[in-house]
Amino acid sequence: MPGWWWSTRRLHARAGRRPGRGFPVHTATPRLIPLRIPLATLLVCGAAGAVFALPLLQALLIYDRAAIDEGEIWRLITGNLVHFSPSHFLYDVVALFVAGALMEIRGYRHFAILCLVSAAMIGATVYVGSPELSVFGGLSGIVMAAFTYACLEGLEETGAWRRLCWVALIFLVIKMSIEMALGSSFESLAEGESPSFVAVPSTHVAGAVTALILFASTRLAGFRKTRS
Numbered sequence: 001m002p003g004w005w006w007s008t009r010r011l012h013a014r015a016g017r018r019p020g021r022g023f024p025v026h027t028a029t030p031r032l033i034p035l036r037i038p039l040a041t042l043l044v045c046g047a048a049g050a051v052f053a054l055p056l057l058q059a060l061l062i063y064d065r066a067a068i069d070e071g072e073i074w075r076l077i078t079g080n081l082v083h084f085s086p087s088h089f090l091y092d093v094v095a096l097f098v099a100g101a102l103m104e105i106r107g108y109r110h111f112a113i114l115c116l117v118s119a120a121m122i123g124a125t126v127y128v129g130s131p132e133l134s135v136f137g138g139l140s141g142i143v144m145a146a147f148t149y150a151c152l153e154g155l156e157e158t159g160a161w162r163r164l165c166w167v168a169l170i171f172l173v174i175k176m177s178i179e180m181a182l183g184s185s186f187e188s189l190a191e192g193e194s195p196s197f198v199a200v201p202s203t204h205v206a207g208a209v210t211a212l213i214l215f216a217s218t219r220l221a222g223f224r225k226t227r228s
Contacts (some may be wrong), residue, residue, distance in 0.1 A: 063126065162164070172208065
């Protein structure tokens with residue numbers, strides 16, 4: 001055969017085309033992962049920041065047992081947004097941002113609902129279980145709820161992330177157990193002999209239980225939907 005025919009065939013092969021045809025061979029393109037902005041997380045953290053910066057809001061929203069007894073029941077929920085010192089605020093807001101962003105960026109749903117329901121559960125837990133507390137504030141219980149829910153969602157995935165979520169869940173259980181035994185939290189103990197806030201470990205348990213209930217309810221609803 002003529003030499004020019006072989007040269008043309010080699011050129012087609014290098015260009016990813018079939019010999020004798022002008023159509024390129026289809027190649028796979030990488031799947032793009034959508035960029036998710038943690039809007040709900042930013043909203044909750046921003047609300048906590050606004051409350052911390054405005055003393056009038058703190059007075060209006062803080063968990064105050066006497067005010068609740070007089071009918072201001074919103075404080076059961078909004079008290080979670082109030083913090084008593086810069087360190088208390090930073091501990092909680094940074095941790096909530098990490099947990100919330102993790103949930104939203106990975107596509108785990110119900111973060112906003114989780115915050116609202118866990119806030120109510122935490123307020124009720126303090127009111128019923130700690131009658132000696134006249135005031136209460138802090139997002140740490142909601143932080144525990146968010147981390148617990150994220151780990152439960154991660155157990156349905158595969159690979160290293162699933163194993164990491166198992167380890168994190170075990171750590172959270174150990175952490176809550178130690179805090180309940182000591183009657184304080186690691187964050188409060190880290191501040192030394194004169195902490196700016198006193199932790200209420202039962203609120204962390206309330207947050208974790210709320211996450212477990214919400215996770216189970218969403219899976220049960222999905223199971224019923226698939227059967228119908």
